[in-house]
Amino acid sequence: MPANLNNYYGIDFGTTTSAVVGYMVMDHKPEQFFYGDDEGRPLPSVVAINKTTGEITTGREAWNKKMELSETCEYFSSVKSVLDRDTRTTIAGREWTPVDIAAELFKTLKTSVKERTGNDLSIATVAIPIGFSPEKRDKLRSAAAKAGITISSFVSEPTAAFFANYEELRSSPIVAVFDWGGGTLDVSILKNENGRISELATAGSNIAGDYIDNKIAQRIHAKIARKKGIELAFSDMPSSAQDLMLVRSERAKRALGDDDTATISINNYGPFGACRELLDYDWFADIVEPEVSMAVDCLKKAIEQSGVGLANIDRIVMVGGSSNLRPLIERMDSIYGEKLFFPDETMWNVGQGAARLAMTPGDYYSNQSIGIILSDNSFFALLSPDTPLTNWNMECHFGIVDTNEEARFVFGGSSDIEESPARFKSLSVPAYRFLQEQIILRAFVDENMVFKVIAGSTMRPREYRRVWDYSQLKCYYKLPEMRVEL
């Protein structure tokens, strides 16, 4: 028997950084690989396109020269947030959509895989935030496809983070995933019932690491300006000086994770000349206190929404680059103590989880009921709770009992559907009212987890068919039995 070498990939397509984690499995023994930028870190999710030449710069290089490149390039960050927008930007004679820009990041990730191991990244499981809309999922598929990558399935980022640390968390029924990265804070309360992962509550914020870096830079700039007696806003500084200040601020932030003081010095800070500022931890803690409080409050809010109470939270998984912020850790420790859990590779955790799920895929199950309210007010269920959603579909044949020229279906089964306006929860299908006429209704869940119903008369051509879709399908993820020893 051959060794049976297989490759599995998980992609964390983050707002600020993106990363690929791959497993090469031979003889049931997986080798883990991290694919990011040239410095071995996750790839900054930024794309700069030269306004004149159309040259594309992505990742770390674009991030390091953010301000400088902003002058000559169209600079795109947080493209994931705007994927579903129908914007078009013409740069150097070429029209760019958010999908095209996201495709450039996928291409860079694909190249990184090729350069690192010689393998071809062609299929992957992609982690997405909770509440990532079907439209965005569809666009993300398109962007990946443009880079030659097929998305086999989506998994929510908290679920991926949970699964990446499954060995440590499998005995914890309620887990909070606190994912604070460069661009967003995502908090999820997950319920784990023997591998059945459902989300009890979510909360989030767009204030994250990049925001904090920028805030520190501005605070330092203000101190320097005050000391030098020159009134000049940070935004009015030369872009290279801004870049330098941002880099120094980020380093100071990291340095203050271990030390009580950090120095920011810039030899030629524009009109300020040579500058130097000594930062102490207390000052820094005061500066980031609002963001830390916001993050802690966000977690509390999620816990409250979940309804399980703090006492029932077993573990809090701290992932994302900003989760290492010292003031945050001190605050969280004072509140949650031993419940805090810091994985080894916080930057790669989501990607790891996605890759593991690619290797041993689980399945989505419905966590709600969807059906039709019949003419006698009884409920006819199309989709019942705990139904596996992969390849699920159902076909029903209906007759017409009144004299209307249309068959009208009213959907229900969950409060959000039933409480929505009639036009959102009903579907009218043209009909002839013939005696033997039937309305065929076919229900299925598409690859982007949208519940769809296509209905049409047996006596009408295809163009008279009508579609009803429901994108807020509640489901849970059933983790697979672990078949590979990780």
Next chain:
Amino acid sequence: MEAYIEKLNQLIAIKKNKGNKITKKEREEFLSAWGELIVAENGFSETVERYFYEGFVFAGAKPFVQWVLLSEDKFSAINSLFKGHFFGKDTPTSFRVLVSTLAQLIISNPTEKNLICPVIENIPSVSKTKENKTLVDGHKVILKYFISELNSSSLFPVLSELNIKPTVIRSFVEVFEVMINRLDLTSLSTKDAQKVVAINKWLHPDNEVEKAEKAELIVSQDSQNVVKERSEEVLNQVEQNPPRHFYNPYDQLISMLNETISLSRGLRDESKSTEKKCTVLQEAVSNFQREIEVLNNQLKTSKQREASLEKQLIDRGTQISGLSLQVKSLEDEIQKLTEVLEAKDQEIDQRTQMMDALSRDRTKQADEQMHRLASDLKVEYRDFHDAETLTMDCDLGENMREQLKNVFSILSKVGISLD
């Protein structure tokens, strides 16, 4: 080629070389070979007929008549002569054959007297040339194949009792008469002369006296006139007063004795003829037996060879089956080994791929280490580069000292110990 054909060819060739001097042995050999041929051909076929005509000098029509007499349907047999390919093509030859046939039939004295009819009927037609002239050498043929062949005991059938039209009989008689009249009776032997008298009697049974007298006249050669007158008187007397027949018991006894002798002779000849036929047939049977023996031997040898070959075939078949099984087994083994080899090749490829990936990863990690170091130092370098042209002052100097500390700190973090 069959032995009797070869024999016939050989005899005919010898005859051509030697002329007409045929020995008794050659005659018997011809009769034997021709007899085998007609038996083999199952009748008077064209080949048989050809050898009959070509070898006519050996025994005349004797073999043919012998075959006719042995045939079940003798009339069909005798008629086959006239339906033959060669009969009638050459008038003298046909005449010779018929005269000989007639003689042999008379000698044989068959029970079926009418067997002679078709011969007599056909003789007139072959006795004349195309110009309707009587054959010049006809009398010689009569002498050689008829008169000479007959013996003193030969019994002539009574022509009037045969199923032949009188007109045809008359034509036959005329032909024979003309031919016989051409004979030089003086040159004949006494026996042949007596035979001529007997023939004349046969041809003219009602004119015996007259003919006898005529013959007497010719022999005595007395004064022709006196004889003529006397003859005329006698003839007149005969015409006016038919001769009286007186009863003579001795004549009747002699006649009976003659008849008995004639029959005895006929029986003897028939016995001899039958004996010869038996000899011919025995020889033919003997030849057949020899051939059968040879063929049996050949068959036996062939069967032995066939059995041997079959045994070899079975042995070879068994060997082939065994070898086929070995080949199949080896093919299966090769297939399995090929599959194992392919699997191993695939495994090697995959392990190489894995090793390559791990190797690349390690190299990449080292590169990333360098890049991280470069990236960390790059900021310090850019800052330093920006200040290269600036006038040195206390702040710049302090900054540079700070940057130098940062550089050392960065280096120590990547493992470069400077202490």
